[in-house]
Amino acid sequence: MAVAEKVARRRAAGDDMVVVVSAMSGETDRLLKLAASVHSDAPARELDVLLATGEQATIALLSIALARLGVAARSYTGSQVHIRTDNAHGKARILEIDSKRVRDDLKHGRVVVVAGFQGADHDGNITTLGRGGSDTTAVAMAAALHADECQIYTDVDGVYTTDPRIVPKARRLDRITDEEMLEMASLGAKVLQLRSVEFAGKYKVPLRVLSSFEDGPGTLITYEENDMEAPLISGIAFNRDEAKLTIRGVPDRPGIAAQILGEIGQANINVDMIVQNVGADGTTDFTFTVHRGDFKTAEEMLRRVAQALNAREVIGDDKIAKISIVGVGMRSHAGIAGTMFKTLAGEGINIQMISTSEIKISVVVDEKYLELGVRALHDAFRLDEPPATHPHARKAERASR
């Protein structure tokens, strides 16, 4: 096992280590299928007992592999190291970890191998944390132990300035703040489960994303608000899985937004960007985006609402793309939005919607301009150049504020 060798190398280098593992590839799906073959509506409690065997097998096999390499190791299930959760089977939340036992093993020079994704509730019932749960276990364990770093091994070697499949010059970031990471991830650059990043942020656990397959420094997720080395813009996220709906000429009065979006929310359709413009004749235009899979349903609902409100028209478009620039630097730097809009204009790309938050600016454009827009912005913000090439300029700028 490649993991065992990695762990053995790090142990030989003197690191104290707690390794949190997931089930082997495909195992969780195999177990779910097995359960489904018995009962289509299996009790959540029993499903958790079944799924927990996946990680339990992995901790044993990794410890056995470590023994073969001469590394003293001990495996523990979630219950054994007292990862106490609530009792929401299948999506439990970690409440506390008693790390006494783990500390004791570390003191004795042993590598501790912990089953991710699982814990036990107050009554000792086995629970699972749901998708991405192993990352959360690792973060929680790192927090409980005040570890120097929590390293998450994934199938990518770090967080990039944008998708290298679209921008070959895209650069791996050495560091990114947790806020940027959350914005990047939620915008489509999926590397880590958001929940584990949020969890890490809560306890300020230094989190590093690394490749399981190659050696490399990966990307460190930091929490320093005033990180001098933080670049102006960290990356460019995008997605093309949204669709846009506009209702035009609705009366401009209080409660109109709630009325328009109420029914859609009740149908469990998530709305992402929302833009409202005041029109000239006492009416307003209202535009929002939904997931493309919900486009048809949402459009029909909106047409009914439009009729009830006596609105002018409903326009739908599912050939759109969203491009966002993300960076904590924009908090202190004006002109970033201007650079973004000018760059897109320079390529002849029309902006259909704009939405901003403290650390990101998102625009909606015609889907066909997605690649062109991302590449142009990557160049404009010089994301292919490491920020370390001009750190003094940044520091000076900051200091002179």
Place this chain on the structure above:
Amino acid sequence: MAVAEKVARRRAAGDDMVVVVSAMSGETDRLLKLAASVHSDAPARELDVLLATGEQATIALLSIALARLGVAARSYTGSQVHIRTDNAHGKARILEIDSKRVRDDLKHGRVVVVAGFQGADHDGNITTLGRGGSDTTAVAMAAALHADECQIYTDVDGVYTTDPRIVPKARRLDRITDEEMLEMASLGAKVLQLRSVEFAGKYKVPLRVLSSFEDGPGTLITYEENDMEAPLISGIAFNRDEAKLTIRGVPDRPGIAAQILGEIGQANINVDMIVQNVGADGTTDFTFTVHRGDFKTAEEMLRRVAQALNAREVIGDDKIAKISIVGVGMRSHAGIAGTMFKTLAGEGINIQMISTSEIKISVVVDEKYLELGVRALHDAFRLDEPPATHPHARKAERASR
């Protein structure tokens, strides 16, 4: 799952039930192979963590199957119901069970499904009980709960007077005492793991052997010393996996048996029957049986010993069979050995060795007479007739002692 339906039927009939399960067929071997593929000398502690997943998957799946049948059920691993064992990984012994949680579930009308074969040591490390461990778990659980009966489902429908493949008239016993069962089992009629029978005897747990595949009353294992209904002879056990070794003309002096068998014992070769006859000329003949697989090794050792002792000769024979009649009735009845020897003589079968215990008589004969001997004895002791056909005779006999 057939088990789930059986449990559901019994639950509907009003029985409170704790179901102890093994891993699914082939699963334990699959896991052992998986471990061996990682490391030929896997640490016992980690092997137990791995193997324990086998039963954990079964308890979850059975509980899910029960839910499908509308039966409220809860699954527990060994650790969860506090099956505390020593820390001899892979062959742990149960020290105590805290049945509070199980009682509580039973009180709420739930079927409790417990993983057999596993427990946890004082420090919470997962242990396994070794082969036959699930039977032992069931017995221990029955003892802790003072259950009315502990039912062991196997691939046979009970204990027979002898092997029906040899004696078609062989009859399923309704009852057998634990001592008889131990003698029958150790002599080759393997139905239950001896360890679970011994364990059941210690706590006087009524144990019933039943078929997993057919309905039927099975065989009840009892502990009544003076069971009026116990037949004179319960059954005939046999095996042909032993070989016989004789050393002739050794000096008849103290310590000679130890000298002869010492080296063989040190080589971890088990000796079964031992017979010593005093010869006429101050020497003695010494005969014993070993497992056939150990025959060649034992024979070579014995030749070396013979040389050292200046013995006359060593004779080996691996074409032998052992036939034993077993019954607590022989404690109080003379003449049983006579009937056995006369029956065999009547068929022209020469007896090579005789060995007796309180409740069994074993003889070694030429292998070719095995079937003939077993059939003749089965007839002679009228084992095809249920003892209930003449219970008064037995009762009267006993009472008149």
